[in-house]
Amino acid sequence: SSATLLFLGGISLYGSMMLLPLWFQQVRGEDALGAGLLLVPQGLGALLARGLAGRYTDRLGARRVAVAAFALVAATTVPFAFVTAGTGEWLLLAALFVRGLALGAAMIAPMGAAYVGLERGEIPDASMITRLAQQLGGSVGIALIAVVLQHATAGAHSPDALAEGFGTAFRWATALTAVAVPLCLLLPGRPAPADGGAPATANGTAEAAEARTAAEA
Structure with a gap:
């Protein structure tokens, strides 16, 4: 289930990351630098999120964190499915910041859950599988969303027509993210208390995954 969620997380992350700069350039008329700067809030x-996700995953369990994170990613993608060329930038920047928070947690929670209960010698294999699942999800997400965008914007020339085409692609991205929410229920729940009364953290698996993800980024 962790690998499947990371696959869907890759679709959510990379598919939308392909759409967002193109949307700012083609619909809003920004240049490449301006589009990149507008993505800074995300x-x-x-x-x-990477400073908090591991801590809360170990404390509350991967299931709760992942459900909240993927639901929030889907919710903060919705505004981009309905924006027009004249939508205010502050609304978009706020949505991108919250979306970035959710994406960070959506990557850390299932990755931390993937290491729960593993022996030390199994961790390298799990690391490879989770990273591969995320990268494959990114490839599939970009390919799928690119095809949807190409068909949705065919023959569109005005900013409003382009915005409608991009809205279709963002709706696909939202739906693909929403699919992950029920799958999050398959992840481990709140860790059982250790002998000392504190929640068990599986040797800090989520925080270790957080550090590993940051090092690989």
Whole structure:
């Protein structure tokens, strides 16, 4: 289940990351630098989430964190399915920041759950499988969303027509993210208390996954 969620997380992350800069450039008329700067809030949100996601996953369990994170990713993708060329930037920047927070947690929670109960010698294999699942999800997400976008924007030339085509692609991205929410229920729940009364953290698996993800990024 962790690998499947990371696969879907890769679709959510990379599929939308392909759409967002193109949307800012083609619909809003930004240049490449301007589009990149407008995506900074999402990166800041993801960076902030990595400092908290591992801690809360060990405390509350991967299931709760993943359900909340994937649901929030889907919710914060919805605004981009309905924005127009004249939508205010502050609304979009706020949505991107919250989306970054959710994406960071959505990657850390299932990755931490993938290491629960593993022997030390099994951890390298799990690391390879989780990373591969995420990268494959990214490839599939980009390919699928690109095909949807190509068909949705065929013959569109005005900003409003392009915005409608991009809205279709964002709706697909939202639906693909929403599919992950019920799958999150298959992840481990709240860790059982250890002998000392504190929640068991499986040797800090979520925090270790957080550090491993940051090192690989």
